[in-house]
Amino acid sequence: MNPSSYISTKRVCSRRQFLRGTGVVLALPFLEAMMPAFAREAKVLPPRRMLAVCNNLGLVPEKFFPEQAGRDYALSPYLQELSEHRNEFTVFSGVSHPDVDGGHPADNCFLTAAPHPGSGGFRNTISLDQYAAERIGNLTRVPSLTLGVNVQQGQRSLSWTGTGALIPCEEKPSEVFKRLFLNGTPQQVAAQERKLALGQSIMDAVAGQAKSLQRDVGPRDRERLDQYFTGVRDLEKRLGDARAWERKPKPVVNAAIPKDPESPREYMDKVRLMYDMARLAFENDSTRLVTLMLDSVNSPAIEVEGQNTTDGYHNLSHHGKSPTKLAQLEMIDREHMKLLGTLFGELKTAHEGADRLLDRTMILYGSNLGNANTHVTTNLPVLFAGGGFKHGQHLLFDRERNYPLPNLFVSMLQRLGIEANKFASSTGTMKGLEIA
Structure with missing residues (x-):
């Protein structure tokens, strides 16, 4: 069958409904195995800038x-x-x-x-x-x-x-x-951590919903959602890294x-x-x-x-x-x-x-x-x-x-x-x- 002639009978899910209806979802953690090998190796290499x-x-x-x-x-x-x-x-x-x-x-x-x-x-x-x-x-x-x-x-x-x-x-x-x-002051650090935590919780929910949605769409949309999910997972990792840095003192110059x-x-x-x-x-x-x-x-x-x-x-x-x-x-x-x-x-x-x-x-x-x-x-x-x-x-x-x-x-x-x-x-x- 020509893919362009395929007609889906599934109900269309609007993006607005998708984001509003996420609820509480437990997303997969970011596993070390998901990180490219060269990124793991970069941690032990001398810094280059x-x-x-x-x-x-x-x-x-x-x-x-x-x-x-x-x-x-x-x-x-x-x-x-x-x-x-x-x-x-x-x-x-x-x-x-x-x-x-x-x-x-x-x-x-x-x-x-x-x-x-x-x-x-x-x-x-x-x-x-x-x-x-x-x-x-x-x-x-x-x-x-x-x-x-x-x-x-x-x-x-x-x-x-x-x-x-x-x-x-x-x-x-x-x-x-x-x-x-x-x-920053302890209060400023705590406030920044709350902002980062809120951002990460939103990413968790959106990622979980995207994963479940993959089962109900066609191959092309599944590929797009996979790319989207990968991007969300990367953002989760960055937010987690940012939260860890908030508690580390900045260098003294x-x-x-x-x-x-x-x-x-x-x-x-x-x-x-x-x-x-x-x-x-x-x-x-x-x-x-x-x-x-x-x-x-x-x-x-x-x-x-x-x-x-x-x-x-x-x-x-x-x-x-x-x-x-x-x-x-x-x-x-x-x-x-x-x-x-x-x-x-x-x-x-x-x-x-x-x-x-x-x-x-x-x-x-x-x-x-x-x-x-x-x-x-x-x-x-x-x-x-x-x-x-x-x-x-x-x-x-x-x-x-x-x-x-x-x-x-x-x-x-x-x-x-x-x-x-x-x-x-x-x-x-x-x-x-x-x-x-």
Whole structure:
């Protein structure tokens, strides 16, 4: 029989009735055997971490990309700001996300590689950090951190769930600090535990009802319900992990609560403070996954080295080869490189056991735009540091037919201890990138 000609005589169960009529249901516990083997193994592996940064106005290409490939390349003007860390990073040319177009909307796809973000009806896919958080996020107090600078809230983020929902960015360093390092009062802890318990009880009931419903539906609906049930079970596990962390004291750090910059003009100060928050989180293993959206499009004239630019960041990026605008852009871009250099240096001096923290931390810095002046989304400026890879090289790919950047994402997932052979539009792991 043709499946499309099948007519069910069973009563239709509305979703509203299903949720309202769950009652008290005892769901199956989350068994250790249900957890993938690689997730169990990740508990005994040395911690590895990831910071992914997207500057959505990119960098002036001719100042960023080196001319020669290989390990003996001459540093470009911008990379000269990172000269003391030359052997700690790899620079890529000729990489992009296949079919990710649309100019500025592509920033939301920097870690998802979902195609055609500017098209009508576009729906995003899961981001690299959230894919990893679903597998190793339970190992730390905070599964992942989603940070932002001058972000257009509700419109932009680097972090997206498996259902394509945006995860809002946290923009106040002081609030990030409190979340990571300040313990709540006993009353606050109890209140948070009650919220988590309520959420878990709802998940238990919904899961139980979904399981019983599977017996009364057709094969296609049974498959959908199985996927739904798997998702609910995963949420139950995460809620249980969160409840356990509530009773554990937060780490004590030798740092004061940062003062939040008041003006969006203080863009560079905000970037520096967010790097500090990521570093502190890594040093104390509070989280292993951090994203940072630098919303330069949404930034006004900004302060750089004590002086203000004469125009908004976005307007400067449309320089039309104006010497005045290009000079200010170069000043901004160099400051970005200097801040990265400071972060690299701090991670090199911090140690975890016998290893430098930089060797356990992958840092991805790049943009969704290859050239903000023309809105192209090919030939993306990408710099990748740390993580225990063999660096000190310029990997040059075809600038006409770009190499898929998601291949780097697969290499990053594997370095995190996650068994993954594909992510988004990847075709394998990153060619030329080897483990040290």
